[in-house]
Amino acid sequence: MAEHRQKQQTLSRWQPLTRDRLVRTARHLPNEQDLADVQRQFEHPIPDAWKSWVLECGQVSGFGRALLGLRARGRDNGDREDALDVLMLLRLTEPTFPRDLLPLEVLPDRQVQCVVVAADRSSKVVLIDLDRVELRHEAGVELADFVYEWRADLHAMSSVVSEIAGRTDSDAYTLLRPDEWSTRRLCSQNVIVALLQTRHNRDSNERDVAVFAVAHLSAFAPGAPVRWALTTILTESYQAGGSLAVNFVRRSRARGGGLGYDRQRTEGRGQRIPGPIMRWAKSHGVQLKFGSTGWDHQTGERLLLAATLLPDSMRELLPTTTVPVATVCAAVATGAWPALDTEIVLRWAEDPVRILTGVVQQDDRVRYLADQHLLRTALILSSLDRHLRKADQASASDEDDTTRSLVVDIRSTQHGSIDVTSTVVTFTSPDGAPLLIGWPVLNGSFTPAPTMRVSVLALQTDLLAMVGSDYLSAIGPIDALIVPADALARRRELTEFVGAALKTGTCVLAAPDYTTTMDVAIAARLDQARMSRQ
Amino acid sequence: MIATFWVVERGPWPGQDGADVDGVQSAADIIAVIERRLFSGEAAAEDRTRYRIACATIERAARKIGTPVAHVDATDLLAWFEGQPLRTVHTPTEVAEFAQTSAAALHGSGGFGKAVAAATRKALAAQAGLVITVEPSYLGSADVVRSDTRPPRPVASRVVEANPELAELLDGVERSADDVFASDRWRLRSTQRLREQIRLAVATGEPLPIGMQAKHEVLTEAFRELHHPGAPSGMIRLLYAAHGAESPPFRFGPLPARPYRGTKVLSVGLMSIRHTEADAEVSGYWFRNRLVSVPGRSQAEDEAYCYRDSVPRLHRLADEGVTDLVVRHTGYEPAAIGFYRAVAEVIRERDLRVQPQYLIGARGVVAGTPWPRVADV
Numbered sequence: 001m002a003e004h005r006q007k008q009q010t011l012s013r014w015q016p017l018t019r020d021r022l023v024r025t026a027r028h029l030p031n032e033q034d035l036a037d038v039q040r041q042f043e044h045p046i047p048d049a050w051k052s053w054v055l056e057c058g059q060v061s062g063f064g065r066a067l068l069g070l071r072a073r074g075r076d077n078g079d080r081e082d083a084l085d086v087l088m089l090l091r092l093t094e095p096t097f098p099r100d101l102l103p104l105e106v107l108p109d110r111q112v113q114c115v116v117v118a119a120d121r122s123s124k125v126v127l128i129d130l131d132r133v134e135l136r137h138e139a140g141v142e143l144a145d146f147v148y149e150w151r152a153d154l155h156a157m158s159s160v161v162s163e164i165a166g167r168t169d170s171d172a173y174t175l176l177r178p179d180e181w182s183t184r185r186l187c188s189q190n191v192i193v194a195l196l197q198t199r200h201n202r203d204s205n206e207r208d209v210a211v212f213a214v215a216h217l218s219a220f221a222p223g224a225p226v227r228w229a230l231t232t233i234l235t236e237s238y239q240a241g242g243s244l245a246v247n248f249v250r251r252s253r254a255r256g257g258g259l260g261y262d263r264q265r266t267e268g269r270g271q272r273i274p275g276p277i278m279r280w281a282k283s284h285g286v287q288l289k290f291g292s293t294g295w296d297h298q299t300g301e302r303l304l305l306a307a308t309l310l311p312d313s314m315r316e317l318l319p320t321t322t323v324p325v326a327t328v329c330a331a332v333a334t335g336a337w338p339a340l341d342t343e344i345v346l347r348w349a350e351d352p353v354r355i356l357t358g359v360v361q362q363d364d365r366v367r368y369l370a371d372q373h374l375l376r377t378a379l380i381l382s383s384l385d386r387h388l389r390k391a392d393q394a395s396a397s398d399e400d401d402t403t404r405s406l407v408v409d410i411r412s413t414q415h416g417s418i419d420v421t422s423t424v425v426t427f428t429s430p431d432g433a434p435l436l437i438g439w440p441v442l443n444g445s446f447t448p449a450p451t452m453r454v455s456v457l458a459l460q461t462d463l464l465a466m467v468g469s470d471y472l473s474a475i476g477p478i479d480a481l482i483v484p485a486d487a488l489a490r491r492r493e494l495t496e497f498v499g500a501a502l503k504t505g506t507c508v509l510a511a512p513d514y515t516t517t518m519d520v521a522i523a524a525r526l527d528q529a530r531m532s533r534q
Numbered sequence: 535m536i537a538t539f540w541v542v543e544r545g546p547w548p549g550q551d552g553a554d555v556d557g558v559q560s561a562a563d564i565i566a567v568i569e570r571r572l573f574s575g576e577a578a579a580e581d582r583t584r585y586r587i588a589c590a591t592i593e594r595a596a597r598k599i600g601t602p603v604a605h606v607d608a609t610d611l612l613a614w615f616e617g618q619p620l621r622t623v624h625t626p627t628e629v630a631e632f633a634q635t636s637a638a639a640l641h642g643s644g645g646f647g648k649a650v651a652a653a654t655r656k657a658l659a660a661q662a663g664l665v666i667t668v669e670p671s672y673l674g675s676a677d678v679v680r681s682d683t684r685p686p687r688p689v690a691s692r693v694v695e696a697n698p699e700l701a702e703l704l705d706g707v708e709r710s711a712d713d714v715f716a717s718d719r720w721r722l723r724s725t726q727r728l729r730e731q732i733r734l735a736v737a738t739g740e741p742l743p744i745g746m747q748a749k750h751e752v753l754t755e756a757f758r759e760l761h762h763p764g765a766p767s768g769m770i771r772l773l774y775a776a777h778g779a780e781s782p783p784f785r786f787g788p789l790p791a792r793p794y795r796g797t798k799v800l801s802v803g804l805m806s807i808r809h810t811e812a813d814a815e816v817s818g819y820w821f822r823n824r825l826v827s828v829p830g831r832s833q834a835e836d837e838a839y840c841y842r843d844s845v846p847r848l849h850r851l852a853d854e855g856v857t858d859l860v861v862r863h864t865g866y867e868p869a870a871i872g873f874y875r876a877v878a879e880v881i882r883e884r885d886l887r888v889q890p891q892y893l894i895g896a897r898g899v900v901a902g903t904p905w906p907r908v909a910d911v
Contacts, residue, residue, distance in 0.1 A: 241775045364619035369668040419670035471672045
């Protein structure tokens with residue numbers, strides 16, 4: 001009796017699946033004999049979870065996807081392949097297919113989701129690529145989680161398709177407000193990486209998420225789709241001016257029974273934080289409460305910090321500054337500010353938030369000039385960083401993916417009366433290779449070395465001629481002093497300064513950018529930063 | 535960074551004779567034109583670029599032909615001018631105004647303010663222009679004047695102090711918004727939340743965040759409550775949360791009672807383009823959308839534009855004999871706040887009543903509380 005009750009409890013886990021209108025289950029279910037046929041193919045016992053699932057559901061499909069399951073042999077159950085058919089086929093055609101995997105779902109591009117048949121009898125689900133079977137990507141801690149998320153993905157797709165089908169012609173020309181539901185897909189080339197449906201909830205000043213579905217392909221870096229989708233949601237929360245708190249909700253159908261969804265309403269009932277986010281957060285040190293339907297602002301900040309690609313030096317710096325984490329992460333994540341520029345602003349600016357949010361207008365000229373000077377230095381150092389990383393390549397374009405590794409240290413202390421923007425910055429090549437830079441040298445020649453101590457004087461030529469010599473005597477020995485390209489055109493005005501540099505053994509390098517072009521770029525970047533929050 | 539004050543006697547500046555070798559005169563002309571456009575909200579992106587180049591031209595000329603009269607720490611200077619723009623170019627005719635502005639901004643800064651005041655006095659005495667340049671601090675820093683203290687708040691908000699007693703008085707203010715939004719649970723809840731935020735802002739002297747929760751009609755009605763005859767007088771700091779930009783404090787207090795006349799009524803929408811379906815029902819729009827929603831401008835500046843634009847036009851309406859202005863709201867909080875800031879100021883002295891109308895979902899057009907209300911009389 002107890003055994004029967006236990007079996008009933010186990011089976012009840014799949015009931016939502018069998019009652020789901022979107023998911024079709026097999027008419028004729030397999031029996032113990034069918035299970036035994038599968039068991040004979042494996043050394044270890046097949047997980048109980050998989051057995052109970054196929055006994056209750058057989059095979060399931062919906063919305064163009066199918067979980068293989070097991071069909072009742074000898075019964076009229078259509079001609080759909082099941083796990084045993086696919087297993088035998090794979091073992092026949094793919095000699096390297098691992099002996100401990102039981103296929104669960106066949107995906108495009110030779111990707112297969114499989115249940116691991118191991119001695120521990122857990123029902124872990126992994127994703128493998130048939131061309132690289134040695135790499136396994138976790139797709140679910142156990143089968144029940146995987147099936148729950150698979151079903152949630154179907155609902156996400158169904159929801160998105162219903163919404164798009166229900167749109168009228170005029171909807172296509174209507175710009176959505178932040179508080180209206182917006183549906184979008186994140187794509188990498190021709191692959192849809194994630195589907196999202198979100199809005200800013202004006203009532204709670206928080207973000208509502210109705211659809212969060214990510215693709216699992218072995219070609220992606222582990223967790224990359226979740227990181228991208230999460231970054232998108234949280235930066236949008238920031239840009240909408242709201243908190244980083246997120247609620248996962250269910251939406252209601254349009255009033256009047258239409259196909260689309262009501263733009264404003266949601267049901268009060270929330271839905272669980274999607275499993276991929278739970279797993280990703282755990283692996284990045286952020287604990288989310290199991291069964292919870294959302295997170296608060298502080299947790300959102302921790303997630304955004306974990307999701308944004310920041311160098312270690314920035315992660316160390318952030319807790320020591322008063323700048324809101326969300327401001328920095330959103331600036332870097334949206335591409336408005338490269339990470340090195342952001343670190344320079346954070347370390348050197350009197351008011352970093354003012355610069356990162358671009359609030360200063362050009363008619364507030366004194367404040368603008370102070371910010372502009374710091375940003376010119378940041379642009380030159382970024383440019384140097386980019387060129388050093390790509391020095392052995394044909395161009396320093398961002399389109400070249402491969403770069404050499406480089407350690408940039410901008411933590412040096414300020415030298416007495418020297419302006420903070422001329423702090424000495426050290427570039428080091430970890431592999432000991434000399435750092436090559438092809439920028440014009442105004443005095444003598446530049447000798448490449450694995451470490452390069454540089455300082456920047458981002459001034460127009462008249463100011464450079466005025467202060468350059470004083471600066472050189474104050475700063476002490478460095479490998480290179482970098483000045484804007486303006487100096488190339490007006491070398492005669494800088495004779496004294498360049499001569500003084502030669503005496504101190506400092507090489508003067510001309511950066512590729514003129515102050516005027518840098519100022520135009522700075523104006524554009526500040527404008528972009530200023531308007532990024534709507 | 536160091537801010538250097540230069541006295542430039544003969545640029546030549548506009549109106550002065552002489553060859554414009556360094557381009558000061560033409561650059562000053564360009565600056566004057568673009569500042570007018572910035573003020574009127576008509577400046578385009580190209581204008582901002584031209585403005586930057588013109589300022590840089592005069593700053594370069596100042597270093598060449600001017601006389602340095604003060605070196606001050608730029609960071610200290612900006613801290614004292616926090617919340618107030620600080621231009622670099624002041625023509626001879628503008629120096630007197632700058633002397634007043636800087637004296638107010640630097641009040642309490644001791645020797646720092648005196649150094650700036652001495653520089654402006656020298657420019658005034660010589661009837662010269664005053665130019666500020668910003669250089670990195672490796673210029674000889676010995677004679678740089680620094681400030682021992684920094685002000686705790688932006689210039690405009692320094693007049694607003696924490697006032698818990700005033701916050702308590704706000705509890706007794708008549709709640710007219712409840713009648714306007716009757717049976718609209720969402721807006722009633724939003725209004726109540728806004729009232730609590732206003733009370734907190736007044737009690738602590740901290741800014742009231744605008745733009746994230748309460749919509750324009752809720753803001754308008756909540757601010758209207760602060761102008762009922764029984765309301766106390768005071769100020770609230772406003773912060774536009776989207777851009778983090780603070781606008782000048784919002785003044786409130788009881789409006790004077792006026793008898794109802796209603797002899798000449800004008801009906802307008804608040805902002806063009808936003809609700810074109812209302813075009814047939816209004817005589818025109820108060821603001822042109824293009825002049826309010828200008829790219830590259832913060833919402834606080836949008837609000838300032840709307841206020842500046844509305845004050846003289848409301849006076850002109852009163853001059854023309856218009857007694858009632860019906861305003862159909864079209865959204866955008868900075869436009870609404872800027873407009874009613876001007877309304878509250880103008881109707882204290884002019885015989886004009888403003889009747890807001892809100893477009894609220896299924897209820898259609900809903901009449902708001904008039905400024906001032908007829909029952910106020």
